[in-house]
Amino acid sequence: MVRKKSTDTTDKPTRKPRKPRTSSKSKESVRSAQKQGKRRVASAPAEKPSRFGWKETPRWLIWTVTAILGIAYICFMYVYYLKPYFYRWDFGDTYAGSPVVHGIDVSHHQGDIDWKRLARAEHTGSGIHFVFMKATEGSDWADSAFQYNFAQARANGFIRGAYHFFSNTSPAEEQAKFFCSRVQLDANDLPPVLDVETRGNYGLDSLQLEVKTWLRHVERHYGVKPILYTSRRFKERYLNDDTLNAYPFWIAHYYVDSLTYQGPWTFWQHTDRGRLPGIRGRVDMNVFNGDLDSLRRFTIRPDDNGEAHADE
Numbered sequence: 001m002v003r004k005k006s007t008d009t010t011d012k013p014t015r016k017p018r019k020p021r022t023s024s025k026s027k028e029s030v031r032s033a034q035k036q037g038k039r040r041v042a043s044a045p046a047e048k049p050s051r052f053g054w055k056e057t058p059r060w061l062i063w064t065v066t067a068i069l070g071i072a073y074i075c076f077m078y079v080y081y082l083k084p085y086f087y088r089w090d091f092g093d094t095y096a097g098s099p100v101v102h103g104i105d106v107s108h109h110q111g112d113i114d115w116k117r118l119a120r121a122e123h124t125g126s127g128i129h130f131v132f133m134k135a136t137e138g139s140d141w142a143d144s145a146f147q148y149n150f151a152q153a154r155a156n157g158f159i160r161g162a163y164h165f166f167s168n169t170s171p172a173e174e175q176a177k178f179f180c181s182r183v184q185l186d187a188n189d190l191p192p193v194l195d196v197e198t199r200g201n202y203g204l205d206s207l208q209l210e211v212k213t214w215l216r217h218v219e220r221h222y223g224v225k226p227i228l229y230t231s232r233r234f235k236e237r238y239l240n241d242d243t244l245n246a247y248p249f250w251i252a253h254y255y256v257d258s259l260t261y262q263g264p265w266t267f268w269q270h271t272d273r274g275r276l277p278g279i280r281g282r283v284d285m286n287v288f289n290g291d292l293d294s295l296r297r298f299t300i301r302p303d304d305n306g307e308a309h310a311d312e
Contacts, residue, residue, distance in 0.1 A: 093126050095268075096258065100287040101295050103130035105163070105269070108145040110279050118278030119156040128276065129292060130159040132193060135183045138167035139174040142182050159299060161190030163229065164214075168200025172210040176217035185222055187302040192218050193227040193250060199238060207238055215247060224300050229269075232261045248298075250286075265289055266298070 093099060106113065121127055131153045134143045146162070153160040164179040166172075185192065194214055199207055211228070218226045229250040230239060250267035253259055259268065267286050274285035288295045 095287065095289075098289070099291040100289060101129050101292050102126065103128055103132070103159075103267075103286045103288065104274065104276070104279075105132035105134070105284045105286060106145075106149060106279070107134035108143050110145075110281065110283060112280075113149065113152070114278035115152040115156045116278075118276060119158070121277050126292075128158070130161065130190065130286075130288065130295065132161040132163050132190065132286070134195075135162040135164060136175075136179045137165040139170040139178045146182075159188065159190060159295060161193060161227075163193035163195050163227075166194055166196045166211070166214065168198060168202055168207075168210075172213040173217060176214045176221075180218060180221045185300055188296070188299045190299055191224045191227050191248070192222060193229050194218070195229045196239065197230060197234065199234075204238060208241060208244065211239060212243060215244075222300070227266065229267075232259075235261070 093102070118128065131149075133146055133149045133153065135146045135150075136142050150160060150162065162183045162185065164175065167175065179192070183192065194211065196211055202210065215226050215228070225247055227250050228239065228244060228247045229252065231252045235249070235251065245263065248266040249264065250269065251259065251261055251265045252269040253261065254269075254271055256270070259265070266289055268289065269284055269286045271285045272282060274283045276283060288298075290298075
């Protein structure tokens with residue numbers, strides 16, 4: 001029997017793949033590229049370590065700077081956000097050894113006021129005795145709550161007053177006429193108030209002239225010297241002259257235990273964070289520099305005919 005030759009190739013030796021032939025030119029180009037790469041690496045300047053690198057900063061310096069920034073941030077938050085709430089604004093019935101009388105000032109921002117409840121408020125034992133109300137602003141704006149609040153203040157036994165917010169966009173003469181046309185002051189009311197808080201585009205002389213114009217016009221109309229309201233800094237920078245110093249001064253100076261203003265003052269608005277029953281939200285708190293009898297004598301007095309001193 002004839003056997004066929006096996007076709008199985010497992011016993012056959014495997015051929016290795018041929019390596020591609022490289023020409024002498026390609027070998028030389030590879031060698032030159034490698035040499036050029038080594039030269040570039042050798043010629044590249046070594047990076048110098050940063051002189052002020054974070055890694056090289058001493059740890060004590062990092063902690064010191066961090067502590068300083070942290071303390072500065074805490075101080076900022078306390079002064080501008082926490083201090084107004086922590087300040088004890090409801091001090092007693094004396095200041096620097098002298099008696100004071102407590103009061104407030106309101107506008108339409110306080111919303112509907114429960115005047116009967118406010119009249120029963122036991123603030124520092126003696127309660128609230130006077131209320132200033134915003135009446136007008138500029139030469140054409142009247143507070144929507146003024147007439148009602150003004151009547152309710154008198155009906156509930158408060159000594160009442162009205163103030164005008166000075167605008168630097170209309171002449172002072174027009175503003176004074178507008179205030180006088182809107183506000184009728186009677187006997188036992190507080191003198192009218194001019195509230196000056198911004199300078200606008202006025203220079204020093206022109207601002208003082210406008211303020212004096214309003215004060216003189218209103219003084220002629222009501223027959224009593226008006227009160228000048230402004231902050232301590234604004235008073236010292238812009239409204240500090242002999243003529244203006246002759247008017248009763250209502251100073252706005254918040255969150256301090258004592259006034260740094262050196263001149264005489266009649267009223268002091270010491271916080272805008274007060275809380276009282278009958279008023280929702282915050283309210284401005286004030287004190288009169290004197291006792292209750294002095295406050296009553298400070299109001300508009302009736303003449304011999306029983307009428308208020310006012311040029312109606």
